[in-house]
Amino acid sequence: MACVLVVDDEPDIGDVIRRVLERAGFETTVTHSAAAALAAIEVRTPDVIITDIIMPKTNGVDLIKKVRAEHPRVRVIAISGGGSFGPLTYKPDAISTHAFLAAARDAGADDVLTKPFDLSELLAAIRRQLPN
């Protein structure tokens, strides 16, 4: 059975994703910070990690970089709410969700999902990362 690690600082989001994944037959672990996620990976290396980008302390991009360095075979899906942070509307170097998702891809994320996503979109994204 495939094992999925979910990382999101919002408890509701982590919980609902676990419910969806367990129902679909995935073994799921939920953590609410990057540090907890790294600890969980040491306990058991998952097949897929689903991680939020914007999180307190260590953000998703840094988490992806660490995972990529230590566990190159783990597949990673980055998720983030659309939107923007700070006065960025007309500045080309603005830090936006789009920029974060692009940074996540650059850091080695295999796929990105923009919140809110459908149940079916989530499952399809995970299945794309698993062999067969």
Added chain:
Amino acid sequence: MERVVNSLRVRLISVVLIILAALAPLLYLGVSAIVEAGYAERFVNSVRAYSRLAADELETLDPSDFDRRARALLDSIELSGQAVFAEISDGSRKLHSTIGSPVPTQPMEDDFNFGDHGDQVYYISHTVKRPERTVVLQLGFDETPTLEQIRAAKRQLLIAMAVFAVTSLALATWLSAVIARPMVRLQEAAKRVAGGDVHAPLQMQSSIREIHELNHHLERMRQELVGTNEQLSLEIRERKASDQKRLALERRLLHRERIAAIGTLAGGVAHEFNNIMTPILLYAQLALESTPPDSELSKDLSRVVAAAHRARNLVTRILTFSREMDSPQVGAFSAEVPVAEALALLRAIVPTNIEIVFNAPQQEIRVQGDPSLVQQIVMNLGTNAYQAMRDSGGKLGVSLRLAEPAEGIQQEGGYCVLEVTDSGHGIEPALLAHIFEPFFTTREVGEGTGLGLSVVHGIVESMGGEIVAESQPTRGTTFKVYLPLAEQRVEAVAGV
């Protein structure tokens, strides 16, 4: 001007008058003295010579019958008309002419100078030594003819002097006019310059070197003045234009900043909103899966999911406003193509009482960016226009053309204008300033989100363009979208 000319001419004439007044009496007195002296000398010489001759004759007179002979001599002297008085005295007696000329009772003193004693007779005496005794011959000559001659000469002199004075005055008048003429012209020219007509050259021709040079210098001064003047007015014009540009720019920046602030807010809200929407959507879908289909609960949950999807779409549109676009296409494209595509879509949804007219450009207009954004601009503006005319019907005009250099946008480079005009109810001036703000709408609840125009604003800004709305209530509204031409953008990037 009159006063100065007069004073100049009067001054020149006065100088001549003063010279005349000072010199003429001196000249007159001097010349008349010389003339008078000349006449007097001639008279004196002549009478002396005559009386000498008479004395000589008396000296050699035959002693026999002396008295008779002496009287005859005196007669001849008086008859000759040379003398008016003749007397011979030998101390005891006096002999006079027999003709009977008036004999003065008093013995006459001899005159030393012409005109002495004021008696108009010049007396002269000669002592004649005869062998028997010494006698004195005294003769008196009339001075009147010579006085008359002197008076005539003085009259002539006076006339000559008068003629000289008149001639000098005339000459002075003419000369002063000649000298003053260029000054008058100069003054007229100066008056013109002072009156604002600084472009006419002074053109003060004069053969007088000083005036010629004065004209030369003044003309140079005038040319300098004209140059400075033109430069100053040019600078003033430029200053005014740049002030206007600056004001317009400030207004645009202010507007842009406000929209940007709202966009930032919208973007921040969108992020939180998406996070909240995620569990709502997923829990609803989870619950839906474990609910028997066709049950009331299933229908309700479907409605929750549908509402969540609508909310997601709304946020997507907000994010378009704050430029949250997923990997937009970039590249130059013909602007006409997406405009025509959007109009084809609009024709399908717009009722037949609204006529859609497209004025295609004369030449190909290429812009930089994502064609689908241009399509969205036309769709949103077109929908807006259609909604403004939905009840009344009317005309929806769309045109694409190159912008005039002086038109609207005041940045460097070439621009095209996409104009969308409707003949609908128009927008109140008070509302016009807010139409690009997100969630600003005049429609009834449920008819629109108030995002359409702010989305257009966001797209136009992201393409480096500008959007301007002009509206007359009850007449209709025109949106002008200025987009930079592709070539300009390429050059600008290459220049960085």
